[in-house]
Amino acid sequence: xxxxxxxxxxxxxxxxxxxxxxxxxxxxxxxxxxxxxxxxxxxxxxxxxxxxxxxxxxxxxxxxxxxxxxxxxxxxxxxxxxxxxxxxxxxxxxxxxxxxxxxxxxxxxxxxxxxxxxxxxxxxxxxxxxxxxxxxxxxxxxxxxxxxxxxxxxxxxxxxxxxxxxxxxxxxxxxxxxxxxxxxxxxxxx
Numbered sequence: 328x329x330x331x332x333x334x335x336x337x338x339x340x341x342x343x344x345x346x347x348x349x350x351x352x353x354x355x356x357x358x359x360x361x362x363x364x365x366x367x368x369x370x371x372x373x374x375x376x377x378x379x380x381x382x383x384x385x386x387x388x389x390x391x392x393x394x395x396x397x398x399x400x401x402x403x404x405x406x407x408x409x410x411x412x413x414x415x416x417x418x419x420x421x422x423x424x425x426x427x428x429x430x431x432x433x434x435x436x437x438x439x440x441x442x443x444x445x446x447x448x449x450x451x452x453x454x455x456x457x458x459x460x461x462x463x464x465x466x467x468x469x470x471x472x473x474x475x476x477x478x479x480x481x482x483x484x485x486x487x488x489x490x491x492x493x494x495x496x497x498x499x500x501x502x503x504x505x506x507x508x509x510x511x512x513x514x515x516x517x
Contacts (some may be wrong), residue, residue, distance in 0.1 A: 393424070393443040394451045397514040400438045400481065411444055420445075439484045439513070454516040458489070458508040465503045477513045485513060 396407070404418035422433040425442045429435065436442070461472070469483035477485070487494065490507045497505060 390448040391445045392448050392451050394446045395441045395454050395516060396444045397516065398436050398438050398440050398442060400479070402436065402438070404433055404436065407442070407444075437484070438481050452516050456515045457511040459511055461507045461509045463501050463503050463505045463507060467501050467503070469501065472507075472509075476509055479513075482513055485510065 396411070398407075404421050405415045408417040408421055409415040418433070421442060421444065422429060424445065428440070428442070461476070469486045470480050472486055473482035474480040476482075486507065486509070489510065493505055493507065494501065
């Protein structure tokens with residue numbers, strides 16, 4: 328019977344040690360009763376090895392967050408995936424994360440719009456927008472303002488997004504004397 332217990336204990340130990348747990352081995356003294364050929368029971372002190380199974384510490388799970396990414400001129404999802412993740416095949420994940428904003432065609436993304444990209448929380452940047460006020464002058468257009476302030480005429484989209492309410496209240500016209508909010512940095516995450 329003792330041999331069977333030892334084999335069971337040894338098998339259990341091997342099972343745990345193979346599954347990544349770390350055994351802690353110690354010795355204890357136990358009293359063992361063994362019947363003699365007669366009716367008399369003999370008590371013996373026996374050294375017994377004991378095992379304590381310690382579970383290994385698991386590493387903390389990485390926490391991911393979504394970070395805004397401003398689409399640049401000439402960007403397409405494969406190019407963004409290769410640049411941002413080092414793996415061009417991740418364009419599918421980027422598309423899935425942004426499907427509602429992009430629509431049914433992943434090839435139609437436009438400069439100065441934003442996508443959401445997953446990042447480890449500790450690598451995420453603080454992307455707060457900072458603005459300055461600009462008073463619209465006679466002859467200003469969103470196109471010319473974008474060229475003058477951001478050095479890229481296609482950035483008119485950003486001017487429109489940031490000032491949509493003011494433009495809408497002026498029937499879509501840039502009225503001289505109106506105050507626009509202009510970004511200090513075109514891409515707050517760069």
